[in-house]
Amino acid sequence: MAIRSRRLSKDNTYDALKQKIIDSELEPNQPVHEENLAALLGVSRTPLREAIQKLENEDFLIRQPNGRLRVASVTLKEVEEIFQIRSMLEGYIARNAAKHATENDIVNLTTMITKMKHSFQLGDNQNFVTYGFEFHDYLSEISELRTFEKVLNQLKDHSLRYCRFVSMHGDWNTQADEEHDLILQMIADHNEDGAEKAMRDHILSSLATALDRIKGIEEKLEA
Amino acid sequence: MAIRSRRLSKDNTYDALKQKIIDSELEPNQPVHEENLAALLGVSRTPLREAIQKLENEDFLIRQPNGRLRVASVTLKEVEEIFQIRSMLEGYIARNAAKHATENDIVNLTTMITKMKHSFQLGDNQNFVTYGFEFHDYLSEISELRTFEKVLNQLKDHSLRYCRFVSMHGDWNTQADEEHDLILQMIADHNEDGAEKAMRDHILSSLATALDRIKGIEEKLEA
DNA sequence: ATTTGTATAATTGTATACAATTATTAGTTT
DNA sequence: AAACTAATAATTGTATACAATTATACAAAT
Numbered sequence: 001m002a003i004r005s006r007r008l009s010k011d012n013t014y015d016a017l018k019q020k021i022i023d024s025e026l027e028p029n030q031p032v033h034e035e036n037l038a039a040l041l042g043v044s045r046t047p048l049r050e051a052i053q054k055l056e057n058e059d060f061l062i063r064q065p066n067g068r069l070r071v072a073s074v075t076l077k078e079v080e081e082i083f084q085i086r087s088m089l090e091g092y093i094a095r096n097a098a099k100h101a102t103e104n105d106i107v108n109l110t111t112m113i114t115k116m117k118h119s120f121q122l123g124d125n126q127n128f129v130t131y132g133f134e135f136h137d138y139l140s141e142i143s144e145l146r147t148f149e150k151v152l153n154q155l156k157d158h159s160l161r162y163c164r165f166v167s168m169h170g171d172w173n174t175q176a177d178e179e180h181d182l183i184l185q186m187i188a189d190h191n192e193d194g195a196e197k198a199m200r201d202h203i204l205s206s207l208a209t210a211l212d213r214i215k216g217i218e219e220k221l222e223a
Numbered sequence: 224m225a226i227r228s229r230r231l232s233k234d235n236t237y238d239a240l241k242q243k244i245i246d247s248e249l250e251p252n253q254p255v256h257e258e259n260l261a262a263l264l265g266v267s268r269t270p271l272r273e274a275i276q277k278l279e280n281e282d283f284l285i286r287q288p289n290g291r292l293r294v295a296s297v298t299l300k301e302v303e304e305i306f307q308i309r310s311m312l313e314g315y316i317a318r319n320a321a322k323h324a325t326e327n328d329i330v331n332l333t334t335m336i337t338k339m340k341h342s343f344q345l346g347d348n349q350n351f352v353t354y355g356f357e358f359h360d361y362l363s364e365i366s367e368l369r370t371f372e373k374v375l376n377q378l379k380d381h382s383l384r385y386c387r388f389v390s391m392h393g394d395w396n397t398q399a400d401e402e403h404d405l406i407l408q409m410i411a412d413h414n415e416d417g418a419e420k421a422m423r424d425h426i427l428s429s430l431a432t433a434l435d436r437i438k439g440i441e442e443k444l445e446a
Numbered sequence: 447a448t449t450t451g452t453a454t455a456a457t458t459g460t461a462t463a464c465a466a467t468t469a470t471t472a473g474t475t476t
Numbered sequence: 477a478a479a480c481t482a483a484t485a486a487t488t489g490t491a492t493a494c495a496a497t498t499a500t501a502c503a504a505a506t
Contacts, residue, residue, distance in 0.1 A: 044491045050276055057280050066498060067458055081370035088311040147304035151374060257488070267461045289468065290488055
């Protein structure tokens, strides 16, 4: 009786494709052709199509009425909704963390914030964003709310795509630092209401930043 | 230039399979074999596998470490999380409806509630559940919050599976009637805070009912 | 010049053959 | 009888051939 956990070609293809989309290597609205991609990634169309379908389900790829594929665009409306949903779900996660977080969790979270501060001082926007997401992911992980986590993971992948785009053109939410500090403090104090509110405020503040940056980028492009 | 909107074999297969799972025709934990299903549904393995993968992504089908498939079980933990998430997201939807609902929307919602009451008096649990979900779906539709709607649709399909199971063994939430009345009234009054709270309370009340019924069923089975 | 029709090419959708992996059975040893 | 092994069957994973559909190019007609 053998137990299998080999990595299927489908999964590798999925990861590679998603990364290219998040990193804007495949740009919004760009058309996608199966045969080209299959050759590029060195797999046949079968596992590629399975990867594509998963990305379709997650709204990273869009199938047009004529059956052709393109990379999803990012609309302000979508971004607003995604951050709005995240604020509610992650607020609940933070409340949960305030109830259950251990001393060790606090130490780990503090480390992540320290790394963030460091990246910020170096002006390393990409790592600033990366460590910020690690902070949020850690809270999801220790929550043991697996359904919350699953829903959030998809939304956060979209958020990441968006943040990467914004942070390529300038600073990301410079208040994120202090906001994370406040969240962590509330969790350490086991203040459930405070943790929930701090997290909601933080995510809605990030939304405001995102919308603001996008307007700036659009104006720059028009000028 | 021809425009295509034909129904693909993959989509039909997906719908048929999901329905069988929601209706418990394919029972929780039941193993699923590709070749059998393909023959049963009259399609080849290729479109079937695409349908299966979509249902995997939505957690209706589970792929075990050895690659074999089974129908997802339903755990109390999952149900709790799903209703908890719904309470927040649909609360926001209800708030939105209180802001934007038209006279015509109020009329349509009233009709749905009337149908529910009627089904309840006839003791028709299945239709009672069906019309209840229509009420919720209608609010999502008019919200124009497409990302909210997409997330909710998946959660509601799981909820429906669960409610159908419960309502086969007895009455569903008998307070749902009055709770819907209250929600509708708040929306008609354009009371945003009231609508959000009424919806959250309603969904959490349904959760309490669900958990209660499940315990009853389990006890009956053990006796 | 614009439109229309037709032939051709390109792309996606489906079926199927085959490869890789896992489960089962039977036989052997202890 | 229990445990291990080898051979076989069953199942899933991948590649590929072909069918169906859609896009493109080009000629003919208005």
